[in-house]
Amino acid sequence: MIRASGLTKRYGEFTAVAGIDFAVARGESFGLLGPNGAGKSTTMRMISATTLRSGGDLRILDRDPDTHGPEVRAHLGVVPQEGNLDTELTCAENLYVYGRYFGLSRRFLRPKVDELLAFAQLEDKRDVKVDALSGGMKRRLTIARGLVNEPEILLLDEPTTGLDPQARHILWDRLFRLKEQGVTLVVTTHYMDEAEQLCDRLIVMDRGRIMAEGSPQTLISEYSSREVLELRYGTGRNAEVAAQLEGIGQRMEALPDRLLLYVDDGEAALEAVVGRGFHPIASLVRRSSLEDVFLRLTGRSLVDE
Amino acid sequence: MSGASALSVAEYRLRNMWKWKRAIIFYGLGGPFLYLASIGLGVGSLVNANGGGLDGVPYLTFLAPALLASAAIQGGQDEVTFPVLAGFVWQKLFFGMAATSLTPAQIANGVLLASVVRIIFTALAYWVVLWGFGAVTLASAVVLIPCAIFAGIAFATFMLWIAAKVRNDDGFFALVGRFVITPMFLFSGTFYPLQSLPLTVQWIGWLSPLWHATEMGRALSYGAGAQAPLFWLHALFLALMGGAGLLLAHRQFTRRLTA
Ligand SMILES: Nc1ncnc2c1ncn2[C@@H]1O[C@H](COP(=O)(O)OP(=O)(O)OP(=O)(O)O)[C@@H](O)[C@H]1O
Ligand SMILES: [Mg+2]
Numbered sequence: 001m002i003r004a005s006g007l008t009k010r011y012g013e014f015t016a017v018a019g020i021d022f023a024v025a026r027g028e029s030f031g032l033l034g035p036n037g038a039g040k041s042t043t044m045r046m047i048s049a050t051t052l053r054s055g056g057d058l059r060i061l062d063r064d065p066d067t068h069g070p071e072v073r074a075h076l077g078v079v080p081q082e083g084n085l086d087t088e089l090t091c092a093e094n095l096y097v098y099g100r101y102f103g104l105s106r107r108f109l110r111p112k113v114d115e116l117l118a119f120a121q122l123e124d125k126r127d128v129k130v131d132a133l134s135g136g137m138k139r140r141l142t143i144a145r146g147l148v149n150e151p152e153i154l155l156l157d158e159p160t161t162g163l164d165p166q167a168r169h170i171l172w173d174r175l176f177r178l179k180e181q182g183v184t185l186v187v188t189t190h191y192m193d194e195a196e197q198l199c200d201r202l203i204v205m206d207r208g209r210i211m212a213e214g215s216p217q218t219l220i221s222e223y224s225s226r227e228v229l230e231l232r233y234g235t236g237r238n239a240e241v242a243a244q245l246e247g248i249g250q251r252m253e254a255l256p257d258r259l260l261l262y263v264d265d266g267e268a269a270l271e272a273v274v275g276r277g278f279h280p281i282a283s284l285v286r287r288s289s290l291e292d293v294f295l296r297l298t299g300r301s302l303v304d305e
Numbered sequence: 306m307s308g309a310s311a312l313s314v315a316e317y318r319l320r321n322m323w324k325w326k327r328a329i330i331f332y333g334l335g336g337p338f339l340y341l342a343s344i345g346l347g348v349g350s351l352v353n354a355n356g357g358g359l360d361g362v363p364y365l366t367f368l369a370p371a372l373l374a375s376a377a378i379q380g381g382q383d384e385v386t387f388p389v390l391a392g393f394v395w396q397k398l399f400f401g402m403a404a405t406s407l408t409p410a411q412i413a414n415g416v417l418l419a420s421v422v423r424i425i426f427t428a429l430a431y432w433v434v435l436w437g438f439g440a441v442t443l444a445s446a447v448v449l450i451p452c453a454i455f456a457g458i459a460f461a462t463f464m465l466w467i468a469a470k471v472r473n474d475d476g477f478f479a480l481v482g483r484f485v486i487t488p489m490f491l492f493s494g495t496f497y498p499l500q501s502l503p504l505t506v507q508w509i510g511w512l513s514p515l516w517h518a519t520e521m522g523r524a525l526s527y528g529a530g531a532q533a534p535l536f537w538l539h540a541l542f543l544a545l546m547g548g549a550g551l552l553l554a555h556r557q558f559t560r561r562l563t564a
Contacts, residue, residue: 050563074405074406097313100313101317103309
């Protein structure tokens with residue numbers, strides 16, 4: 001469905017995407033994970049045929065988006081990071097007008113608009129101006145709008161940023177349903193739990209490059225240990241204690257606020273730590289996550305703290 | 306699936322305009338009414354009393370082509386400046402449109418097309434008021450209205466391009482009003498023949514679509530200085546302005562929506 005090789009985007013001197021390779025198969029749910037400025041949105045915009053690439057090759061549905069923009073876009077649904085709904089129109093009008101931009105007929109759109117409002121759980125907001133919607137409702141409407149042309153590929157740029165946990169779960173549920181219907185999903189996020197929930201396969205991006213690629217599980221087992229022991233000794237002592245814990249576990253990350261020990265057995269490791277006479281103020285044993293993978297790959301946290 | 310066209314954008318713009326119909330109708334009819342009542346009748350009676358009109362016709366007849374073209378120009382520019390700023394800067398609507406089957410040029414054409422509808426409406430409404438005041442003859446409609454529409458479109462394409470270049474709206478409209486619209490209105494031979502101005506400011510009129518349209522209108526409606534070559538020169542100016550404006554607007558829209 002999507003094939004990129006050496007895909008590059010430069011803005012003047014600055015390289016936002018520095019030659020990345022990936023492919024997405026039909027029906028797959030593919031993720032781009034990375035911190036702010038990694039180049040996720042830029043990559044998305046190249047895929048959505050709304051920005052020209054500066055180098056490399058890109059094929060969407062076997063077509064070049066730079067030369068066949070309208071044709072490619074006819075088969076894509078785009079949910080941009082920054083919403084651009086028309087706040088002066090109602091929910092139903094927004095969907096209808098957007099469908100018209102695809103050249104869809106009134107007869108097709110009339111039932112389609114109602115179907116999409118139901119999908120977004122916005123039936124009772126049908127004739128309400130977008131101005132009066134909450135952030136979560138606007139997001140759902142934007143996703144519904146992206147489906148008006150029954151796209152083969154849906155591109156979602158940070159679909160749940162800024163939503164409360166309940167709204168996020170509703171959205172994830174909607175996206176699962178689409179996936180079941182065979183829609184190919186491409187999702188960017190800087191939430192590791194979202195990536196783990198939504199993506200069959202993902203690439204981890206940083207500074208315009210791909211750091212790793214694989215399913216959430218393979219990435220975790222490849223780049224992290226089974227469990228993680230988090231220890232807190234207070235901001236002042238963390239670094240000092242870190243030096244004394246060498247030899248326990250496979251690896252350690254000393255963050256300003258806590259130490260992370262990568263181990264197979266968290267409880268056993270905690271015993272060993274206490275055995276050396278370092279009683280932490282607080283400790284936590286948890287499973288490894290994509291956050292740990294990212295820390296390992298880049299030495300930085302995924303979400304700015 | 307295909308068949309996306311500028312018409313869908315125009316349809317959207319008209320839908321949006323419809324929400325402002327009261328304001329549009331008020332400005333379309335109320336404006337000229339007040340204008341004609343005050344300047345047309347007031348100043349007109351002075352001018353007529355002093356020298357039997359201007360250019361050999363009653364003052365209102367002299368004024369009519371200019372007022373008509375000016376209204377068309379202003380109505381049209383409203384519909385290419387605000388929507389384009391909303392499209393690129395405020396709500397970023399064009400970026401949403403650019404993710405559909407539409408091309409950037411189609412988006413530009415759609416906005417322009419809707420402004421043409423407004424231009425035509427404004428010209429018709431204004432003409433009716435002019436006619437009501439006895440400023441124009443029934444027959445003049447055939448020539449005056451097209452001249453005004455022509456000027457409105459030429460200026461709208463030009464402003465479509467300018468508005469598409471604006472990165473943030475800090476004072477854009479104030480600048481346009483102060484340095485483009487007002488001088489154009491005042492220095493285009495609207496209230497007296499452009500030739501009465503010293504050459505140092507006459508050039509403003511030469512660059513103004515309003516003056517060219519006014520001259521065409523005066524020539525056609527009462528045969529003022531009717532010289533065929535000059536008439537075609539005015540028409541050529543407007544055509545070039547419109548053509549260049551459209552080309553540049555297409556380029557600017559494409560640049561901004563594929564960057
Ligand atoms: N139009 C532009 N002009 C210049 N630089 C740009 C432009 N768009 C993006 N950039 C730069 O390219 C880099 C990547 O931006 P991008 O928006 O792709 O990041 P992102 O991974 O989506 O980040 P975020 O998580 O904050 O959304 C950033 O450094 C950004 O400043
Ligand atoms: Mg982004």
